[in-house]
Amino acid sequence: MTRSEVEVLTGAIVECGSPLTLEELCRLCAVDSQRIVALAEEGILPGATGPAQHWRFGGAALRRARVALRLQRDLEVNLAGVALVLDLLDEIEELRRRR
Amino acid sequence: MEFKDYYGIMGVARDATEAEIKQAYRKLARKYHPDVSKAKDAEARFKEVGEAYEVLKNPEKRAAYDQLGSGHRAGENFRPPPDWGSGFEFSGGAEQGAYSDFFEALFGRAAGGGAPPGFGGRRGAAPGAPPGSRGEDHHARILLDLDATLDGGTRSIGLRVPHLDASGRLELRERTLAVKIPKGILPGQTIRLAGQGMQVHGGTAGDLYIEVEFAAHPLYRVDGRDLLLELPVAPWEAALGSSVQAPTPGGAIDLKIPAGSHAGTKLRVKGRGIPADPPGDLYVELQIALPPAADEKARAAYRAFAAAAPFDPRARLGG
Numbered sequence: 001m002t003r004s005e006v007e008v009l010t011g012a013i014v015e016c017g018s019p020l021t022l023e024e025l026c027r028l029c030a031v032d033s034q035r036i037v038a039l040a041e042e043g044i045l046p047g048a049t050g051p052a053q054h055w056r057f058g059g060a061a062l063r064r065a066r067v068a069l070r071l072q073r074d075l076e077v078n079l080a081g082v083a084l085v086l087d088l089l090d091e092i093e094e095l096r097r098r099r
Numbered sequence: 100m101e102f103k104d105y106y107g108i109m110g111v112a113r114d115a116t117e118a119e120i121k122q123a124y125r126k127l128a129r130k131y132h133p134d135v136s137k138a139k140d141a142e143a144r145f146k147e148v149g150e151a152y153e154v155l156k157n158p159e160k161r162a163a164y165d166q167l168g169s170g171h172r173a174g175e176n177f178r179p180p181p182d183w184g185s186g187f188e189f190s191g192g193a194e195q196g197a198y199s200d201f202f203e204a205l206f207g208r209a210a211g212g213g214a215p216p217g218f219g220g221r222r223g224a225a226p227g228a229p230p231g232s233r234g235e236d237h238h239a240r241i242l243l244d245l246d247a248t249l250d251g252g253t254r255s256i257g258l259r260v261p262h263l264d265a266s267g268r269l270e271l272r273e274r275t276l277a278v279k280i281p282k283g284i285l286p287g288q289t290i291r292l293a294g295q296g297m298q299v300h301g302g303t304a305g306d307l308y309i310e311v312e313f314a315a316h317p318l319y320r321v322d323g324r325d326l327l328l329e330l331p332v333a334p335w336e337a338a339l340g341s342s343v344q345a346p347t348p349g350g351a352i353d354l355k356i357p358a359g360s361h362a363g364t365k366l367r368v369k370g371r372g373i374p375a376d377p378p379g380d381l382y383v384e385l386q387i388a389l390p391p392a393a394d395e396k397a398r399a400a401y402r403a404f405a406a407a408a409p410f411d412p413r414a415r416l417g418g
Binding site for chain 2: 008009013014028030059060066070
């Protein structure tokens with residue numbers, strides 16, 4: 001924990017314009033493709049339809065993949081459990097929105 | 100540094116069995132997991148619980164901690180005894196320096212087993228990595244005010260990032276970045292800052308990815324790219340129709356309230372949501388505000404209205 005630095009940076013929104021391929025999503029999540037394929041086969045990632053080389057992912061898939069991998073790592077939730085948690089989180093979000 | 104009461108953090112007795120400790124950890128980890136919990140300090144609590152478990156689940160570390168822990172209270176100033184560290188051997192290599200100073204003083208930086216939870220720890224390019232290798236990508240989540248996406252301003256973002264020092268040791272470094280927020284970014288979207296991840300000597304730096312969430316706004320609620328505004332109107336404005344001023348992110352507008360509107364009527368103002376591509380809409384939900392019957396004149400008006408237009412608000416209750 002040392003010194004501060006200040007820089008002014010301009011970034012781009014990740015999936016804007018071009019959706020992510022399987023390889024890009026793997027890199028963004030820092031896991032090998034087997035882990036992503038497993039999530040896709042569980043139906044967790046929107047955009048994973050058809051053969052794997054045609055998969056195109058948006059921001060929602062990136063977010064879901066990262067949450068899923070964290071849940072697997074931190075809580076040792078299995079794939080079906082992760083899928084269930086993600087669906088329930090979506091539902092809670094929806095209920096909160098409607099209040 | 101502060102003494103940490105690992106038993107207190109886990110909510111278990113000092114003589115708790117391994118099974119009890121594991122159970123307590125499981126429960127707390129689920130409760131405070133940052134992806135699941137909405138508690139404000141969830142991330143900090145989750146790390147704290149992870150650190151406590153790291154010590155208490157390991158018989159060697161627990162014994163060492165117990166030997167030293169008796170006679171100390173949580174938060175108390177603490178200094179390891181001079182002969183500390185002899186007679187205990189700790190195994191396992193830490194990946195990130197995300198443990199507390201207290202933990203590191205006792206067990207060293209290399210004592211943690213695996214990445215601490217909640218930190219996104221992952222093996223990156225090792226120090227002294229071969230030339231041409233690529234640094235690890237870093238990830239962070241931030242909470243922005245809604246105005247940042249509406250006007251695309253610059254925001255100062257404080258991050259704690261792991262950094263390899265000259266001797267190749269990992270340390271956490273406080274880093275403040277001024278980031279221009281892309282106008283129209285939506286909750287859950289990610290900003291990529293090229294080359295702002297882990298730096299590697301002789302290699303390419305990784306990227307920094309920042310996932311964006313919005314803090315609650317006093318006027319608008321966010322629903323994807325749409326915004327929702329609750330607008331109070333007087334009963335006559337709703338019943339007779341009127342034109343009222345309504346705030347929108349782009350400035351106040353004259354909003355036409357159709358005659359016969361009621362509480363909960365939703366009006367859509369096209370294109371006045373988050374300025375994404377395509378832009379979201381602003382939904383205005385009407386609330387009927389009741390005028391106070393504060394003086395005799397107002398009370399007389401209420402009575403006259405009741406006499407002129409008989410109305411049973413409970414007709415549908417079948418009473």
